[in-house]
Amino acid sequence: MTNNHKTNEMADEPSTTKYLIHATFTIDGLVEKPDVVGALFGQTEGLLTDDLDLRELQKGGRVGRIQVHLSFRGGKTRGTIEIPSSLDKVETSILAAAIETVDRIGPCNAKIKIKNIEDIRREKMKKIRERASELLQKWTSESTQESSELADEVLRAARTSSQISNYGQLPVGPEFRESEIIIIVEGRADIAACMRAGVRNTIAVKGAKVPKSIVDLTKKKTSIAFLDGDRGGDLILKELLMYSTIDYVARAPKGKEVEDLKPDEIIDCLSKKVPVEKVSFITDIHAKEIIENAIKRRKAKLDTKEKTVVRQQPAERVKSRPSPVSREREKRPYPRTSDRGTSRSSRSQNHGRSSDRRRQSYRSDRRRAPAYQKPRIPENLMPFVKELEEKEQQEGILLDDNLKQLKRVAVEKLYDELKKAKKVTKVVFDGIITQRLLDLCEEKEINTIVGAKISEIEKQPKKTKFYTFA
Structure with missing residues (x-):
């Protein structure tokens, strides 16, 4: 009999059941279940005291319903008997021994053998222990996980808070000042959330005003x-x-x-x-x-930017283009002699003063020259640049030596993706090249990076070349 079957049968028994008597029987003939049950009541009657009479015990609820399972084979009946008992151990053992004395069922000879007496309470306690262990283990695991997650969150929050600075009275992310793009959020907690996502160019308005x-x-x-x-x-x-x-x-x-x-x-x-x-x-x-x-x-902001660019461009061209006088002087191998016949020494002195002025002017131009001269982007990377310029969303393209596209990522996630990237040697992205990004490229042996703009660079990379297209 299966455990499920036992459980279903025991469901009708009193909750006070302590023990379950298991017995097997063999009968020399064919009988029915009522014959087996009747023989148990009939042949044990009078063997024991009235307190242990099977019929009286069942009426008083101290013995449950007797379960009989039988089968027929070769002219014989074989099966099992189960008797629930709420008596103590001694009384249950006496009752079980009395059942073994039954030697005839119906018109046939029979033999009953007690297989075992099961302690129901012990089985219940075993299940209780197993279930309690499962519940405790699950509870402990969840509590430990919550505590660990809480500690991690507190640690992350502490690290994030230490990196948040102020711009006047407003909290800002660590890369706010150097970035040409700013993200405006509501409060300090929003800045911390953005920093956990790698977005560090934020500023909070701290209210509706x-x-x-x-x-x-x-x-x-x-x-x-x-x-x-x-x-x-x-x-x-x-x-x-x-x-x-x-x-x-x-x-x-x-x-x-x-x-x-x-x-x-x-x-x-x-x-x-x-x-x-x-x-x-x-x-x-x-x-x-x-x-x-x-x-x-x-629109007014964009127009102002365009006018500023237009005004700056001619000035740069004039500064770089030599004057007509300078071109004339460059053509002459030496100064032209005047009609008055200037002496050779005078001419030499004038020539020397002129040379000194040119050298001084050259040094002055060098001092005025910007720290970063915009080099030309390699031709093989221009298709990627044009593709990014035509898109509204800011993206980054990671390439290998053969210009094969390995991955395309959002600009906000570029730094984190580069940290774990492999085989990347070139990067083209529609964002700002920062010192932090250049340091990472140098570390990852990325030889070329192309961005829209560049922030102030204090430490020039040795191996990584960088270009801008905006």
């Missing part, structure tokens, strides 16, 4: 507003669009806050940023007017 420093910054730098996906985020976004010059907008999923997002979710939200022309609100109150004004301010 937009500080003047934010207004001034957005006029100079490319600005992304990254705010909560709720009504509070709507209010801050409207304030930003009313008074500052925002270029792009990214939002947390509806009903979620930036500080609660996982690193992958933050990167996903930033990659889905939209220009102000396509921004939408949860509540549309005054939205149309706000967006129209924001678009005008952004």
Whole structure:
């Protein structure tokens, strides 16, 4: 008999059952279950005291229902008997011994043998111990995991908080000052969440009122507003669009806050940023007017940048182009003699003074020369540059020596991807080349990196060549 079958049968027995008597029997003939049960009651009656009479014990609930299982083979009946008992050990043993005295069932000879007496309480205790052990192990594991995760979170939070600095009264990420792109969030907790995702060029507005420093910054730098996906985020976004010059907008999923997002979710939200022309609100109150004004301010900002570039370019060309007088002097091997017949010594002195002035002018030009001269990007990398310039989303392309594309990643994840990348020798990305990024390329033996712009570089790399295309 299976354990499940036993369990089902025992379900009808009193909960006070302590022991279960197991017996086997062999009968020389064919009999039915009632014959077996009747023989047990009939042939044990009078053998023992009234206190141990099987019929009385069952009436009083001290012995449960007798279960009989039988089969027929070769003219004989074989099977098992199970008798639940709530008596003590001694009384149960006496009852079991009395059952073995039954030698006739129906008209046939029979032999009953007690197989064992099962201690139900011991089995229950065994199950209790096993289950309690499982529960304790699971509980301990979960508690340890929670404690470990809590410790890790506290440690990460402490490290992140130590890297957050201030720009005036506003908290900022560690790469905010050197970055040409800034991400505007609501509070300090949002900056910490962004830093866990590797986004370090953030600044917090600390409320719905937009500080003047934010207004001034957005006029100079490319600005992304990254705010909560709720009504509070709507209010801050409207304030930003009313008074500052925002270029792009990214939002947390509806009903979620930036500080609660996982690193992958933050990167996903930033990659889905939209220009102000396509921004939408949860509540549309005054939205149309706000967006129209924001678009005008952004257009004026872009026009100003273009005019600045146009004004700077002719000045650079004039500075680099030699004057007509200089070209004339370069053509002559020596100064021309005047009609008055200037003496050779005078001519030599004049020539010497002229040479001194040219040398002095040359040194002066060298002092005025910028620290970083923009070299020409290798021709074989230009197709990748043009591809990135045509895209709205900022991406990075990782290449090997044969210019085979190994991976394409979001700019925000470029540093982390390069840390674990293999076989990468060239990088083209639509972002800012920083000192930190150059140091990593040098360490990973990446020989070429091409970015949109470059921040201030204090330590020049020895092996890595870098170029810009913006």
